[in-house]
Amino acid sequence: MSNTEIIVIGSGIGGLSCAALLAHYGLDVTVCESHSIAGGAAHSFQRDGFIFDSGPSLYSGLSYSPSPNPLKQVLDAIGEPLPCINYDTWGCYLPEGNFNTSVGADQFCDILRQLRGNNAVEEWRKLQQVMKPLAEASVALPPAAIRFDWNAILTVGKFAPDLIRKSNQVLKLTGSFSNIVDEVITDPFIRHWLDLLCFLLSGLPATGTSAAEMAFMFADWYRPGVKLDYPVGGSGALVDALVRGLRKNGGKLQLNTHVEQILVKKNQAIGVKLRNGDTLTASRGVISNASVWDTLKLLPLDAVSQQWRSQKQQTPPCESFLHLHLGIDGNNLPPDLPCHHIIVNDWEKGITAEQNVILVSIPSLLDPSLAPPGKHTIHVYTPGNEPYERWSQLKRNSKAYQQQKEARSQVMWQALEHIIPDIGNRISVSLVGTPLTHERFLRRHRGSYGPAIQAGKALFPGPNTPIDGLWCCGDSTFPGIGLPAVAASGMMLANTFASVDQHLYLLKRLSL
Structure with missing residues (x-):
């Protein structure tokens, strides 16, 4: 038996953000991660000298401070720098044609003028005008100021005057983004x-995405002089920075440590039982960074009411992923090739239709250290549109599984041929990941991208559970699937364990 103050189950970005900040606040924290690599869906891995990102490929708001990005706020709070490479352009392969676009407003207007004419440009400019006060409202209250107790009155108080002035806009942020689009865009x-x-932000179309998420994106992507960021060393460097912040303040990360059950005594979470039979006790509680469905699997049957369990079990999941990780010969690629590309096959099918949207990332164009000399690392994936049902009855490593991997990955090869026509002659390493891969290595229910909770119809539940001393963080608790959202969930929960003086001092140090 081993003792600590707080146990965090899972080392995804939400869990690591929470744990690193808890350690910064002086608490004794132990993170239990079942995988051999930290980082959850954002971990990186190596094959034959190629370093692959397992998940996220687009980053912003990480290269300057103060930043509205909650992940950058966490890194600044724990004092861990994250060197980034800046760029602003990505490639688009859409039914209307192929073009390069960039963050910032003006260049997209040029694209619109070419594709759709001046009326479309006027509509986009009008949307920008509508979104400007909403964008300002979306960052008026930084997540770093929020905590989940009554002391939030004190930490949020300094931002209250600005929030009151923007109250009309704040109310609009709670609804669906489509409500705003319908008023402006035809x-x-x-x-x-x-x-x-x-869809890229939330796994849902505009009808299901909260206005707050899109307002935050507009605040970040369409401001003057904006650049996108890519961490030097890839997503693994980001994970390493959070792990350093955890460990330098006495926090512990235990890899290959699979939690079998959350221990509950008299409605109090008191620790966890591990698969190897060991027990870890926690004097102040347990935080689950697992998904809502996977957290339920860890609870004793009698720990919560059947009604609460059923309600949470019915949380709708987004679909899963297909991944294609490639190491290729990089000779004679176009010198101006963008590092990221978005391919949409058919608008009319709907943006969430299976295999309709494909993303391509070639991060070694920005950071050559991710591949051997003369080579490049490529990550192609279908972002949350691969049905788990197509895979659920297959056994890994079976002939049927291998055949399905080959068949279902063809859409990714076809997308990549738009960008590198002779890709088939360049391959050094080729790996296909499926929903079963997600389910196995990331311990994700159905390999899911996260909850598909629609804005205006239901709310994300936040960190609380019916069990005293058991909290949750991550994509099942806070709107948005990307890294800023999960980092925010972990930061807000960690703040709740800090004294008000500690919390206020942090806000002052972050210049928020």
Whole structure:
């Protein structure tokens, strides 16, 4: 038996953000991670000298401070730098044509003028005007100021005057983004484009994505002089920074440590039982960074009411992923090739249709250290549109499984051929990941991208559970699937364990 103050189950970005900040606040924290690599869906791995990102490929708001990105706020709070490479352009392969676009407003207007004419540009400019006060409202209250107790009155108080002034806009942020789009946009291409952005942010189209998520994106992506970021060393460097912040303040990360059950005594979470039979006790509680469905699997049957269990079990999941990780010969690639590309096959199918949207990332174009000399690392994936049902009855390593991997990955190869026509002659390493891969290595229910909770119809539940001393963080607790959202969930929960003086001092140090 081993003792600590707080146990965090899972080392995803939400769990690591929470744990690193708890350690910064002086608490004794132990993170239990079942995988051999930290980082959850954002971990990186190596094959034959190639370093692959397992998940996220687009980052922003990480290269300057103060930043509205909660993940950057966590890194600044724990004092861990994250060197980044800046860029602003990515490639698009859409039904209307192929083009490069960039963050910032003006260049996209040029694209719109070419594709749709001046009326479309006027609509986009009008949307920007509508979104400007909403974007300002979306960052008026930084997540770093929030905590989940009555002391939030004190930490949020300094931001209250600005929030009151923006109260009308704040109310609009609680609804669906489509409510705003419907008032401004009639051009079909712009509506499709906004659906695409929403899908990449939340796994849902504009009808299900909260206005707050899109307002935050507008605040970040369409401001003057904006650049996108890529961490030097890839997503693994980001994970390493959070782990350093955890360990330098006495926190512990235990890899290959699979939690079998959360221990509950008299409605109090008191620790965890591990698969190897060991027990870890926690004097102040347990925090689950697992998904809502996977957290339920860890609870004793009699620990919560059947009604609460059923309600949580019915949380709708987004679909899963297919991944294609490639190491290739990089000779004679175009010198101006963008590092990221978005491919949409058919708008009319709907943005969430299976295998309709494909993303391509070639991060070694920015950071050559991710591949051997003369080579490149490529990550192609279908972002949350691969049905788990197509895989659920297959056995890993069976002939049927291998055949399905080959068949279902063809759409990714076809997308990649738009960008590198002779890709088939360049392959050094080729790996296909499926929903079963997600389920196995990330311990994700159905290999899911996260909850598909629709804005305006249901709310994310936050960190609380019916069990005293058991909290949750991660994508099942806070709107948005990307790294900023899960980092925010972990930061807000960690703040709750800090004294008000500690919390206020942190806000002052972050210049928020």
